[in-house]
Amino acid sequence: MKQSHSFATGLIKAFCEAGTGLLVLDNPQRKNAVTAAMWRAIPDAIHWLHVDAGARVIVLTGGGHADFSAGADISEFTELRKDAATARIYEASNSRTFAAIREAPVPVIAAVRGICYGGGFGLAAAADLRLASSDAVFAVPAARLGLAYPADAIQDFVRGLGSQLARRALFTGAALKASELLASGFLSDVTGPEDLDQRAQVLADTIAANAPLSLRASKLALRAVEQGDDDLLREAEIIGASTFESADYREGRNAFAERRRPVFSGR
Structure with missing residues (x-):
């Protein structure tokens, strides 16, 4: 809608x-x-x-x-x-x-x-x-x-x-x-x-169509590198690590194994 x-x-x-x-x-x-x-x-x-x-x-x-x-x-x-x-x-x-x-x-x-x-x-x-x-x-x-x-x-x-x-x-x-x-x-x-x-x-x-948490982690990491900001880099690292526990990571793996397009929820 x-x-x-x-x-x-x-x-x-x-x-x-x-x-x-x-x-x-x-x-x-x-x-x-x-x-x-x-x-x-x-x-x-x-x-x-x-x-x-x-x-x-x-x-x-x-x-x-x-x-x-x-x-x-x-x-x-x-x-x-x-x-x-x-x-x-x-x-x-x-x-x-x-x-x-x-x-x-x-x-x-x-x-x-x-x-x-x-x-x-x-x-x-x-x-x-x-x-x-x-x-x-x-x-x-x-x-x-x-x-x-x-x-x-x-x-x-x-x-x-x-x-x-x-x-x-x-x-x-x-x-x-x-x-x-x-x-x-x-x-x-x-x-x-x-x-x-x-x-x-x-x-x-x-x-x-891509995983929102992955996009957020990437954007933060890019900003951290460009601005030389260690605090942003740590925040990006935390969000990046959280992706491995996310439903979207499970969906990405399952979709790859099942040879279909993933449907990400942002969780």
């Missing part, structure tokens, strides 16, 4: 079916620019998808089939980001959102088409896997606007782009093509615009 929920007065939409979640930035008339309300809502949407709807993987994309996101809604900056004090409050919300994607218990896939700028680029960078259509264009124009990108979110650009390309993106503000980011490893695949949704769906469904 397909479940759905909207957040931020409909600007964030969440759907889940058969363990595959979809989180849509649905502000297409503004190229899916992320308003302050949307920044606040995205962590809630991720929580709803994983906890309430039972998503085992989440696909993050833009509404309207034209753009992923033009980034933060600049029209709000006059009031919400007018000085250092208001900027700190605004950016704390941004940081919570990036962290919610980065630290989600389930894998997050960014499916990017069209414009992917600024905070939109940051959302994609925080994801675990990224696919893009051949017309996707990426940029971090903060330096051209006279502001600094949130410091704690820079880790996602370095992790995804590598040191040199992250510096180029941040220092120049220049646009990067999908083909460049595929070559750099930031993107795992580039498709024709008409194929992006299907390719993301196939990848998500493949992941959702």
Whole structure:
């Protein structure tokens, strides 16, 4: 059964079916620019998808089939980001959102088409896997606007782009093509615009069919290695060890012996 929920007065939409979640930035008339309300809502949407709807993987994309996101809604900056004090409050919300994607218990896939700028680029960078259509264009124009990108979110650009390309993106503000980011490893695949949704769906469904505890242990271990975090590594080790006592491990062994596809319960 397909479940759905909207957040931020409909600007964030969440759907889940058969363990595959979809989180849509649905502000297409503004190229899916992320308003302050949307920044606040995205962590809630991720929580709803994983906890309430039972998503085992989440696909993050833009509404309207034209753009992923033009980034933060600049029209709000006059009031919400007018000085250092208001900027700190605004950016704390941004940081919570990036962290919610980065630290989600389930894998997050960014499916990017069209414009992917600024905070939109940051959302994609925080994801675990990224696919893009051949017309996707990426940029971090903060330096051209006279502001600094949130410091704690820079880790996602370095992790995804590598040191040199992250510096180029941040220092120049220049646009990067999908083909460049595929070559750099930031993107795992580039498709024709008409194929992006299907390719993301196939990848998500493949992941959702696997054992949830195994996915969680792998995601934690990857984060631990990337961040050099010993506490995360110990947590990953504990969850990894628990898989050997799980019903899913028994199901995996039985399915292999019986030459059938396993049906995992997450227990």
